[in-house]
Amino acid sequence: MGNFSEQLWGDSPERRQQVGTQLDAANVRRAFRRIATAAKLPAKDWTPRELRHSFVSLLSDGGMPIEQISRLVGHSGTSVTELIYRKQIRPVVDNGATAMDRIFPAAGT
Numbered sequence: 836m837g838n839f840s841e842q843l844w845g846d847s848p849e850r851r852q853q854v855g856t857q858l859d860a861a862n863v864r865r866a867f868r869r870i871a872t873a874a875k876l877p878a879k880d881w882t883p884r885e886l887r888h889s890f891v892s893l894l895s896d897g898g899m900p901i902e903q904i905s906r907l908v909g910h911s912g913t914s915v916t917e918l919i920y921r922k923q924i925r926p927v928v929d930n931g932a933t934a935m936d937r938i939f940p941a942a943g944t
Contacts, residue, residue: 891920 858866863883871878887908894904905916
């Protein structure tokens with residue numbers, strides 16, 4: 836029966852392309868759909884891009900610093916991460932605003 840990888844990939848174009856050459860976009864999407872289906876996820880509703888955005892969102896919601904998130908997604912600095920994932924890094928902005936409120940309390944409080 837083979838291991839999970841053999842069951843998942845079989846003798847597919849994706850498997851044959853794993854000999855050190857770069858995967859093309861169609862093969863990545865095809866492999867991703869196969870993996871999503873094996874994980875019992877609705878494959879038509881997910882893409883590698885959405886998985887990446889979910890990854891950033893979960894890390895950000897969990898309080899991970901933007902510098903660490905940037906490194907994990909392969910960015911050399913935080914500017915690209917902040918630009919592309921600005922909606923996903925809302926907790927970073929919220930935490931900054933809360934800190935500023937503590938530092939500079941509203942007049943009369």
